[in-house]
Amino acid sequence: MRSARVWGLMPAWVLMLGTLMVPLLIVAAVSVAERGSYGGFAWDFNPLSYREILFSEDWDGNLVFDPKYLSIIGRTLLLAGATTLICMALALPVAYVIATRPPKTKALLIYLVTLPFWVSMIVRVYAWLIILGNEGFVGRFWHWIGGEGTLLFTPGAMLVGMVYSYIPLMVLPVFAAIEKLDPALLEAGADLYGSRWTTARRVILPLTWPGLAAGAVLVFVPALGTVLEPMLLGGGKQMMMGTLIQTQFGGARNWPFGAAVALVLMAMVVIVLVINARRSMSREVRV
Numbered sequence: 001m002r003s004a005r006v007w008g009l010m011p012a013w014v015l016m017l018g019t020l021m022v023p024l025l026i027v028a029a030v031s032v033a034e035r036g037s038y039g040g041f042a043w044d045f046n047p048l049s050y051r052e053i054l055f056s057e058d059w060d061g062n063l064v065f066d067p068k069y070l071s072i073i074g075r076t077l078l079l080a081g082a083t084t085l086i087c088m089a090l091a092l093p094v095a096y097v098i099a100t101r102p103p104k105t106k107a108l109l110i111y112l113v114t115l116p117f118w119v120s121m122i123v124r125v126y127a128w129l130i131i132l133g134n135e136g137f138v139g140r141f142w143h144w145i146g147g148e149g150t151l152l153f154t155p156g157a158m159l160v161g162m163v164y165s166y167i168p169l170m171v172l173p174v175f176a177a178i179e180k181l182d183p184a185l186l187e188a189g190a191d192l193y194g195s196r197w198t199t200a201r202r203v204i205l206p207l208t209w210p211g212l213a214a215g216a217v218l219v220f221v222p223a224l225g226t227v228l229e230p231m232l233l234g235g236g237k238q239m240m241m242g243t244l245i246q247t248q249f250g251g252a253r254n255w256p257f258g259a260a261v262a263l264v265l266m267a268m269v270v271i272v273l274v275i276n277a278r279r280s281m282s283r284e285v286r287v
Contacts (some may be wrong), residue, residue: 075240084223092212153233153238169215177210178204
């Protein structure tokens with residue numbers, strides 16, 4: 001029976017090995033390779049790509065601390081964290097409203113939440129170029145209230161695009177958590193003279209926290225590696241880790257450094273997933 005189980009799982013292990021582990025090992029090998037003379041890489045061991053993240057060489061070859069890439073990492077973490085928090089704040093009331101509607105209305109609202117996934121991400125992000133542009137209704141309103149300059153090509157524009165792109169990933173797990181709430185708990189809170197804010201803070205929020213945590217991971221992880229929002233809404237002026245990796249594998253043709261940054265990004269994602277898994281395990285133990 002044990003051997004049959006092992007052989008039955010063999011296709012899954014082969015698929016994971018071929019589509020996950022082998023590409024990851026290739027990227028790791030490229031990250032410690034030598035940069036080619038005309039781009040690409042050469043199979044010579046050289047871990048200097050990781051050093052380049054923190055240091056650069058001055059004119060006489062001495063190492064000098066260079067925070068330019070740390071600022072990109074910090075900007076990535078800041079925007080991804082802000083996107084996650086805003087999505088959490090917006091998704092909770094939206095998910096609660098959807099979960100408390102009649103079945104037919106609930107199905108329609110869920111369909112509307114998932115509708116953006118039917119459209120290409122490029123089209124959705126590019127639409128914000130028009131909306132936030134000087135001729136778009138948001139841009140016109142900005143100038144009407146006395147705002148100066150353009151809303152485009154700023155961190156704010158990137159944040160708007162990221163929230164719009166990833167908020168459905170937050171709404172769906174929060175909706176699933178709220179839908180499982182026992183209405184009797186809300187009635188008990190009202191019977192104990194709890195206000196709506198108190199009931200939301202003491203009853204709804206703790207019971208829906210697993211959905212919020214799952215949504216936070218689903219939003220934060222892809223937000224770390226986002227590319228379209230910095231390129232289109234940021235105008236390439238506000239680089240993030242995703243665009244940095246794309247640039248190194250593209251125009252800069254510095255594959256080892258691009259692979260090193262990609263592994264740093266993957267390490268950040270793994271840290272987030274491990275923290276979330278440990279919190280989930282500790283919560284289950286307490287329960």
